[in-house]
Amino acid sequence: MLPADALLLHIGHYIRISEPLRAALLERVQAASYHKGELLHDARHVCTRSDFIQQGLVRLYYLLDGEKITEYFSAEGEWVNSPSSLVKQTPDIYYLEALEPTQTLSLQAQDLGYLFDIFPEMERYARLSMGSVFGHLMDRVTSLRFTSAREKYAHFCRTHHDILHRLPLGMVASYLGITQETLSRIRAER
Amino acid sequence: MLPADALLLHIGHYIRISEPLRAALLERVQAASYHKGELLHDARHVCTRSDFIQQGLVRLYYLLDGEKITEYFSAEGEWVNSPSSLVKQTPDIYYLEALEPTQTLSLQAQDLGYLFDIFPEMERYARLSMGSVFGHLMDRVTSLRFTSAREKYAHFCRTHHDILHRLPLGMVASYLGITQETLSRIRAER
DNA sequence: TCAACTCTTTGACTTAGATCAAATAATCAC
């Protein structure tokens, strides 16, 4: 059996996992691992699966004038995928990159579809867990407007305390929408 | 019967509406109307329903140092509610204000819960329609970072072409995270 | 219809943070 405890815990946080659902999940989930710098997903392809991070760190980024702009970070116990590409099954602009050696459990889009069809509670899980990410995204919009670079960084430290020391400064800067130089100066203030 | 065509169309865009679901929806939906400036939801209370806008224009805002900061606008054919308050059933910081005389069809939280329990396809509808809003929110985050005030306004014009002329400039400015004066100068350029 | 708001524009000045450039420091591949 796969060591899928963290995944079951995540799902179990939102819904009760029946035995058939548990079995169906464990049967379909696939383990994979990526070395540092490897892409879990490439903008030139359709996103065909969702990856649950068992161990490691991943970022979503896109290219703007050749620059890699970080859209978000995900670590242990979180799902990563390229949302619009996965839902619409068309390519979009995002890349998923492992920032550390990363182990994942993944579900293919077709398996996800099967689980949604057979287990309505999986629909609920998806709705509720997406709602939670949605809330964070709203907070982020709030923090991007009307706040100084200093406040943006302070907010990031509060919300990403656990992974802060694992991230290169330049990626944090692009996530916050400020330059590397400015972030370096802000950090030096302490 | 209530003139719920737009609502059924919205739902029907994501799922097939069975006759029992259709009946259950029409039975539970309640019409309401609000005059300009009236609050559909007040931060001091728990958000107990979701409102589908039949006609009119609504904004979500919160207070920051006494200033009303606009978080988003919604018009005909869209749902409005205070997401985190509705889901968690605890108060949060947001107000919903009618910017025009507004007619809505609303569903109480308990009725929503009932529909989710009895009709799994409603879970799917909620998941998929939230996914679509989620995508727009991601685009907005992108547009808030690394773009000049000019570009933010241009992006807003593209994405909110239909309601642009119905919105006071100050509210658009706070939505974009720029000052009223700056937005006024940008508009004057044309 | 007129007074009292509220909303929008315009002007002068200030500043946070961007840009450009170069020097360190850290990491990686061989």
Added chain:
DNA sequence: GTGATTATTTGATCTAAGTCAAAGAGTTGA
């Protein structure tokens, strides 16, 4: 380990947009 990348810091400007202030326009209600 050592040279080559890559990441971070520091410094000197520059500029977009904020702040403060006041004048015009538009609305609204008695």
